[in-house]
Amino acid sequence: MKSFIPREVETLWTLFTAPTVWALHFVVCYAAVAIFCAKGLAEEITFGTLRFALGVFTLLALAMIVLSAYLAWRQWGFGSGDPPHDAATREDRKYFQGFATLLLSGLSFVAVVYAAIPLIFIAECQR
């Protein structure tokens, strides 16, 4: 059986995975709510439904970030070495990338949770 976990790739772009997930989550939440409130969709779907949908989406985003964190952890050699990773070797460059990506995944996780808090506490558009 093929593993669903992607193979290790060497590119600069993986560094940005988790923050990109944050950005997508943020834009979707903002756009969904903006359209819901501006177009007065409350008669067709309730705010509760919207909240639920965005809640599910939030969990998906968090799962993506956790996956990105796992991949970063793997790239970091599962924490086998300590920073600063400043040796002039391919190995240390990889560990550095892994560690920095892991840190960014952590920040993105927190930022997604932050963005989801309003969905818990605010129950209508409130203009």
Add this chain to the structure above:
Amino acid sequence: MTPELGNFSAEERAAQEERLRKVWETPKGLRYWTSVNNSEIGLWYGVTAFAFMLFAGLLGLLMRLQLAVPNNDLISADLFNQAFTLHGTVMMFLFAVPIFEAIAIFLLPSMLGARELPFPRLSAFGFWSFLIGGIFVCGSIFFNAAPNAGWFMYPPLATDKEYSGIGADIWLLGLSFIEVASIAAAVEIIVGIMKCRAPGMRINLMPMFAWYLLIVAGMILFAFPPLIAGDILFEMERMFDWPFFDAKRGGDPLLWQHLFWIFGHPEVYIIFLPAIALMAMIVPTFSQRPIVGYSWIVLAAVGTGFLSFGLWVHHMFATGLPQISLAFFSAASEAVAIPTGVQIFVFIATMLAGRVIFSVPMLFGAGGVIIFVVGGLTGVMVALVPFDWQAHDTYFVVAHLHYVLIGGMLFPVVAGIYYYFPFVRGKKLSDAWGKVAFWLMFSGFNIAFFPMHFSGLRGMPRRVFTYPEGIGWDWFNLVSTIGAFIFASGVAIVVTDILRPKPKPTARNLNPWNSGTLEWTNDPDESWGMRSVPVITSRYPLWDQPNLQRDIEAGRFYLPDAKSGKRETLVTSVLDADPIQCLRVGGVSYVTIIAALALGGVFIALTFHWWITTIVCAIITFVAIVVWLWTGTAPIPEEPEIDVGLGLKLPIYVSGPASVGWWAMFITMVGDGTAFASLIFGYFFYWTIHADFTAAAQGPGILWPMIALALFVVAWALTVLARELNEKGPVGARLALVAGFVVTVAASLAGLAGPYFHAMDPTANVYPATVWILAIWTVTHGAVGAIMHLYCLARSFAGRMTAEYDQDIRNVTLYWHFMAVTAVTTFGVIGLFPMVIE
């Protein structure tokens, strides 16, 4: 696996130096100004930006004089409006952003161990654009024609021609021109950092400054284009009465606020991060140890870069958006405090772990951090919606933003000036006067701006030109004015110290602060940058690599010679910096100045509606750019490979994703795509705010947009085909290019036919205006794509583009990938969306 270093006799070295000096020579006399060398351009850029800062500072002092006492009539209300608008505009657009571009252009090559950034002529073009645009904008106040609606130009005030006169046009067109320069700088910086590092400088060894600048340049690509899109809409309203922001005809001033702040908030971090980047170079030097938490700084830089795009609505908390929306932005605004805090703590940790030497750069740096932290804390306050409603548009916000910008940007920049002055001139600035300047600036700043928190909380609104006495604002304002002058006296000392004639240094000391990074190996008297391009094995090579300086100067590393008589630098791989190409960069040139002057002419003539001049200037710009590209890009080398030293031979010509030109196109088109996305955002924005966003007016129909869409896709396919055929021989490629050109012209006409044949009047309502603007945007890009077809055709006939040397067609194909996405989106949206929602 460091290769065997070269060994040259004294005569060989002298001959090498002679050749290098000749190749990199800065022209003398008037031709000096045709120089494109990064050290000249960077210096001019920096000096110009600094001069604009002093000008804007004087406007600030003028405002403080007017506000010193109640009921003052020193200057008129209108002049006051012009003064504060220009003060903010100049500080943000003509100082804060350009100064970092200047520093980057000046420092990056030396820091990365490159001879030059990949596109020196582009830097020169950016500088001249900046200079012309800046003088145009600043000069307006002497004709009583400066913009006067505030630095963020809110409509309907700024769209009201009677109130704002020509000032708003000067703002829109002058700054659009400068935004072009910023995007040019972003291209230069990204490609420079990714591809032009010294061999061995892997991404885990890159100087912190480069990490920050990479992120900042990326942010520019996503932040400036929305403003350019906004400027286009705004200018169409002012020039041709298209009602994008006119509520009576379906427009909405809030769209401008969105587009402006999608730019405006990341802008704050675009300013802040490079300044912090300077700190990240200064703090390790004066702690005499490597920075603590290198990876954490990368986290902070990238994290801030991303999160800063989720903050823009916190400038719009008082506009009546749904509170759930406000809450998202409030949450992101609080989240951004995390990475910002991380970088402050990294500095503190580095200082604690080392032994701090409190010299002048460190004083300014530390003072700046203290001020910035205060601004950051009030930032956390105003990021909370209920507090913001109280403080909005009061002097509390004025205090907050000055704490953030002066602490987070001006103080570190002054620290950077003191730190890098020996790098520029081979001599330090005065320590004693530097300390006096610091304490005057630090105390003056706090005396001027701290009381504004209180005058703001007592209800003083920003931008009032005077106030009655006895309502509790008098003393605060007088104290602020006194503080402003103390602050200014400190700035005056810094300026005097920079300008005063200094004796030539007696002893040669290239690294007076004992810094660890590569730029300090450069000799300011030579314009070649690195004498030879070293192999790097450490984050602080000067501390860790013995004999580095000596070996570089002895020409023992790569490119110690310039036998070809051309300006050469190394291109290395993105992650591990393995050498992959010897890149030839452009030298001294008039064409960049002509292109910038002519483009400046276009923008200035547009301001005054001089249509013929506009067209003439546009033609000159076009010709200049084509000449520039034709003569300066992708020349076929005399031999495929060149010996770069240390027994390594590298190709001179590469194409596709391996080439710097391909990346420049890619990066430019990402920025272009962002501007386009902003226009699409506008289309859907109008859809959300109206029950029937077409206002019962006719749309462009389905037929014409679908024909245009199909034809553009065919043109794209023909372009790709031309690229494929070109590998086999010129004939097929030429036929495909001709076909591509013809189909593109047809596609463009079909694109305009929809709105034209349905008699959509863009001045009647915002819906036809939006459809027109999207169609025009796409067709304009189609025209550029068609010109590119002809250009490749001509290159092919001229023998400048062959099966082997195919950079042109590869870059054009890349453009067409973006073009295809633009066309499919535009015509899909304007053709199908009205039908979908019915």
